[in-house]
Amino acid sequence: MLAVHKPPKRRSFSMADVQAIANAIVENVEKVMIGKRQSVQLTVLGLLCQGHILIEDVPGVGKTMLAKALSKSVGCQFQRIQFTPDMLPSDVTGVSVYNQQTQEFEFRPGPIHAQIVLVDEINRATPKTQSAMLEAMEERQVTVDG
Incomplete structure (x- = not known):
């Protein structure tokens, strides 16, 4: 059995729209992830590009919290x-x-x-x-x- 995810029909956004959405997501995630602005920005960028993100770090620095906060911020x-x-x-x-x-x-x-x-x-x-x-x-x- 092959399960294929069909993406929804695409809408067109201006660059200003995308920037406003990205900034809103970053600000929302930063309510939970204090002091990790660059990590949050790069993670949001990866999400907007429909890419994958590899985060390598020591335990206890908030990798899971970042992913959870991002998913809640965008309703995923x-x-x-x-x-x-x-x-x-x-x-x-x-x-x-x-x-x-x-x-x-x-x-x-x-x-x-x-x-x-x-x-x-x-x-x-x-x-x-x-x-x-x-x-x-x-x-x-x-x-x-x-």
Whole structure:
């Protein structure tokens, strides 16, 4: 099964509109992330560019808080994935579960289906599990049960 996210129809914005929206998001996130203006600005820039952001830092400096604050500021669903050596690709992508009452399979989406996903300890996962995440990032699609 292949789940493909279809982006909504695009509207056109002027550069001033984009700058005003970006500044509003930065100001809102800075209510939570005090003293991290450059990190907040770069994260908002990555979001506006529909890109991915790699944040490497020591524990306890607010990486998760930044992602949560950003997701709340723009009204997006947030999920966090903590990779471990025993994780399976289906733990990331989701799984089809048999429902005995309806006698059908129901898809239960994994955390990769959220709009903003924070992934921690990527290096600890197996290559197959990493590739499930990387497929979603690069191809902007998720392969399930395949």
